[in-house]
Amino acid sequence: xxxxxxxxxxxxxxxxxxxxxxxxxxxxxxxxxxxxxxxxxxxxxxxxxxxxxxxxxxxxxxxxxxxxxxxxxxxxxxxxxxxxxxxxxxxxxxxxxxxxxxxxxxxxxxxxxxxxxxxxxxxxxxxxxxxxxxxxxxxxxxxxxxxxxxxxxxxxxxxxxxxxxxxxxxxxxxxxxxxxxxxxxxxxxxxxxxxxxxxxxxxxxxxxxxxxxxxxxxxxxxxxxxxxxxxxxxxxxxxxxxxxxxxxxxxxxxxxxxxxxxxxxxxxxxxxxxxxxxxxxxxxxxxxxxxxxxxxxxxxxxxxxxxxxxxxxxxxxxxxxxxxxxxxxxxxxxxxxxxxxxxxxxxxxxxxxxxxxxxxxxxxxxxxxxxxxxxxxxxxxxxxxxxxxxxxxxxxxxxxxxxxxxxxxxxxxxxxxxxxxxxxxxxxxxxxxxxxxxxxxxxxxxxxxxxxxxxxxxxxxxxxxxxxx
Numbered sequence: 001x002x003x004x005x006x007x008x009x010x011x012x013x014x015x016x017x018x019x020x021x022x023x024x025x026x027x028x029x030x031x032x033x034x035x036x037x038x039x040x041x042x043x044x045x046x047x048x049x050x051x052x053x054x055x056x057x058x059x060x061x062x063x064x065x066x067x068x069x070x071x072x073x074x075x076x077x078x079x080x081x082x083x084x085x086x087x088x089x090x091x092x093x094x095x096x097x098x099x100x101x102x103x104x105x106x107x108x109x110x111x112x113x114x115x116x117x118x119x120x121x122x123x124x125x126x127x128x129x130x131x132x133x134x135x136x137x138x139x140x141x142x143x144x145x146x147x148x149x150x151x152x153x154x155x156x157x158x159x160x161x162x163x164x165x166x167x168x169x170x171x172x173x174x175x176x177x178x179x180x181x182x183x184x185x186x187x188x189x190x191x192x193x194x195x196x197x198x199x200x201x202x203x204x205x206x207x208x209x210x211x212x213x214x215x216x217x218x219x220x221x222x223x224x225x226x227x228x229x230x231x232x233x234x235x236x237x238x239x240x241x242x243x244x245x246x247x248x249x250x251x252x253x254x255x256x257x258x259x260x261x262x263x264x265x266x267x268x269x270x271x272x273x274x275x276x277x278x279x280x281x282x283x284x285x286x287x288x289x290x291x292x293x294x295x296x297x298x299x300x301x302x303x304x305x306x307x308x309x310x311x312x313x314x315x316x317x318x319x320x321x322x323x324x325x326x327x328x329x330x331x332x333x334x335x336x337x338x339x340x341x342x343x344x345x346x347x348x349x350x351x352x353x354x355x356x357x358x359x360x361x362x363x364x365x366x367x368x369x370x371x372x373x374x375x376x377x378x379x380x381x382x383x384x385x386x387x388x389x390x391x392x393x394x395x396x397x398x399x400x401x402x403x404x405x406x407x408x409x410x411x412x413x414x415x416x417x418x419x420x421x422x423x424x425x426x427x428x429x430x431x432x433x434x435x436x437x438x439x440x441x442x443x444x445x446x447x448x449x450x451x452x453x454x455x456x457x458x459x460x461x462x463x464x465x466x467x468x469x
Contacts, residue, residue, distance in 0.1 A: 041066050044073045047080060059084035067100075075101055075108035082114065086121055094121050156186065163194060163203070172203055180210035188214065192222060198232050205238045212242035220248045227255070237267050244271035253280050257287075266296040273300025282309050295325045302329035311338050324354045331358025340367055349377040356380060360387030369399040382415050389419025397423065404432075414444050421448045426456040433460075 040048075047062035063084065066077035082097035098114045098121065105111070162175040176194065179187055188211075194200075195207040208226070211219055223246060227239045243251050252275070255268035272281055281304060285297045301309050310333070313326035330338055339362060343355045352375065359368050368391075371384035385403070388396040400423075404416045420428045429452075432445040446464075449457040 040073050040076075041069060043069065044077055047077065047084075051080065051084065054087075056084045056087045060088070075105035075110045078104070079110045079114055079117070082117055082121070086117065091121050156190075160190070163190075169202070172200075173206060176203060176206055176210070180207075180213065183214070188219075188222075192226070195226055195235075196229065198230075198235065201232065201234060204235055208235065208238040208242050209245070212245035215246060220246050220251065223248065224251050227251075233261075233264070236264055240264070240267050240271050244274050247275065249275055249277055249280065253277070253284075256280075256284055262290060262292060265293055269293065269296045269300050270303070273303030276304045278304050278306045278309065281306070285309075285313070291319065291321065294322055298322065298325045298329050302332050305333065307333050307335050307338065311335070311342075314338075314342055320350065323351060327351070327354045327358045328361065331361030334362045336362050336364045336367070339364070343367075343371070349380050352377065352380045353383045356383040356387055359384075360390055363391060363393070365391050365393050365396040365399060368396070369403070372399075372403055378411070381412065385412070385415045385419050386422070389422035392423070397425065397428075401428065410438065410440065413438075413441055417441070417444050417448055421452060424452065424454060426452060426454040426460070430456065430460050 043062050043066035047059050047066060050056075050059035050062055060081055063077040063081035067074045067081060078097050078101035082094040082101070085091075085094035085097060095118065098118050101108065101110060101114050159175055159179055163172055163179070176191075179190060191207050191211055195204050195211060197204055208223075211223060211226075220243070223239055223242055227236055227243075230236050230239065240252065240255065243255075249272070252268045252271050256265055256272060259265040259268065269281070269284065272284075278301070281297055281300050285294060285301075288294050288297060298310065298313065307330065310326045310330050314323055314330060317323045317326060327339070327342065330342075336359070339355050339359050343352055343359075346352050346355065352371075356368060356371050359371075365388060368384045368387050372381050372388065375381050375384065385400070388400050400416050400419055404413055407413055407416070417429065417432065420432075426449060429445045429449050433442050433449070436442045436445065450461060
């Protein structure tokens with residue numbers, strides 16, 4: 001379907017409300033390439049210059065002149081004459097220009113544009129178009145929006161028919177948006193009805209989201225009631241998201257504390273994190289018995305940027321899995337100083353390994369190199385070397401190269417070769433194959449090159465096969 005070039009202009013004017021046509025800035029659909037401008041008459045070009053300067057009366061005169069001469073652009077001239085007249089609030093004359101365009105040029109490409117403009121003319125004249133009388137979906141929506149502003153009682157049954165499932169999904173979604181812009185009690189009840197209707201889950205989800213934007217106590221109460229009534233898991237999740245949008249911390253805390261469905265409880269916890277509910281999340285963590293829910297609380301504390309609470313869990317939590325989760329979330333918050341402090345005071349190799357992984361998340365190549373060089377536990381050192389391989393920084397690359405040159409441990413060197421592969425650093429691996437005296441390490445580097453998706457690696461392997469390596 002070809003949508004008229006002016007549909008979006010008129011749609012934006014309509015959706016912005018009745019006063020928008022008079023107050024909105026001038027659109028610029030008349031900006032054309034120089035070669036196309038040259039095909040128009042001088043009067044037409046003068047009319048477009050007047051449009052650009054918002055000299056509406058001058059534009060009416062110039063386009064009227066171009067239309068009367070009919071030098072090949074009479075249809076476009078009549079359209080822009082109607083447009084300029086509308087900007088002068090002369091709706092009746094604008095309508096006459098549209099009718100002349102339709103009569104003189106019935107096959108013109110400007111007819112669709114004129115139809116969209118006509119809807120706005122009728123709306124300006126307080127004569128709303130019946131949406132059911134319009135075939136094109138875009139124009140139907142424009143007409144519906146205009147009718148909503150001018151005559152809600154007439155618009156309501158038409159809107160209900162659009163939303164009853166007989167229209168295209170796109171038309172239903174747009175109609176639902178138009179409904180959400182009406183703050184009448186009837187419109188809100190229609191939205192609630194659609195939200196409760198699980199026969200069209202996608203439309204129900206959108207209706208639930210729109211309810212949040214009413215942003216008042218009544219809407220929050222309706223969302224709480226809706227949550228209790230619904231049985232569909234996905235729709236209940238959408239209600240929780242809407243509670244967050246509506247800033248309903250109290251309701252989310254109640255769900256996070258009492259909901260028997262663990263996944264829904266976790267979803268409420270996540271929404272609390274998005275609301276920066278630090279105190280409520282700390283309270284929940286202290287009383288929660290489910291490890292899975294506690295892990296979700298730690299992730300929510302990261303969303304709430306609560307480094308202090310995460311650090312307290314990392315220091316005192318007896319459960320290793322929860323300590324590891326807290327440490328990871330500190331890394332996601334770039335808590336470099338906190339992670340370094342934890343590492344220096346930690347005796348457990350497993351926890352130090354968790355900290356090394358979090359330091360990679362925090363992009364701390366410097367301290368990972370220190371761990372790779374100095375930690376006494378081989379698994380912690382391996383974790384640090386792997387983290388360096390996952391960091392995309394010159395510092396990590398240079399550090400791995402120095403570590404390879406100074407290390408005497410074959411296993412450590414193999415781990416560094418793997419990290420070069422993680423970095424996609426074919427030149428380093430090629431250098432090892434060419435210069436490494438240890439046959440086992442040369443073989444390790446060559447095997448690593450063979451599984452890399454790299455033009456340099458492929459070229460080097462071909463060179464070896466052809467006898468040049």
